[in-house]
Amino acid sequence: QSVLTQPPSVSAAPGQKVTISCSGSSSNVANNYVSWSQQLPGTAPKLLIYDDDKRPSGIPDRFSGSKSGTSATLGITGLQTGDEADYYCGTWDSSLSAVVFGGGTKLTVL
């Protein structure tokens, strides 16, 4: 059971938009920066979003992050088949004094 809650799977058609939620609490999401990572099959995770809503260099603006209270959201527009991957949210939990991850969300581009 992960400290952060993500939907196990989401799906959408190519060209459409999808959002992935990450629900936490006051000890993690609400008061610490959230990051999002993409893990393509058989590869290491790759940072997509940091500090809630910032993109590292090279990440297209089709990817966006937002946060409100104890929930964070990853948005992906203009879906491509190459976006099919597992997506993880992560943050610091001040009560646990630990980095915590969501359980991951598998994105299928139909």
Add this chain to the structure above:
Amino acid sequence: QLHLQESGPGLVKPLETLSLICTVSGGSINSPNHYWGWIRQPPGKGLEWIGSIYYSGSTYYNPSLKSRVTISIDTSKNQFSLNLRSVTAADTAVYFCARDESLGEFDSWGQGTLVTVSS
């Protein structure tokens, strides 16, 4: 460009110690701007943070693994390492090392190494 590479045995016997090294190239590990972390992923499952270390040697561990984990850093070799004691089959996973921007934001990852615990 920063590159991280995990190395170590791919097979460890139950109750023995799992030891991995992460070698960093393309940048200095001796930087006050970053932490260095270990994350694992059991087959078919999600990510689990093991712990992170600061260049000064300060460590932060997952409470659920803290009693069995030691992470250390060797700035002269630009490496940091993981020791996980008394392993069981539940410790079978792909182990990743990563640069940790701010305790939870991993911006550069190694390719990962599969460690199987089996007799």
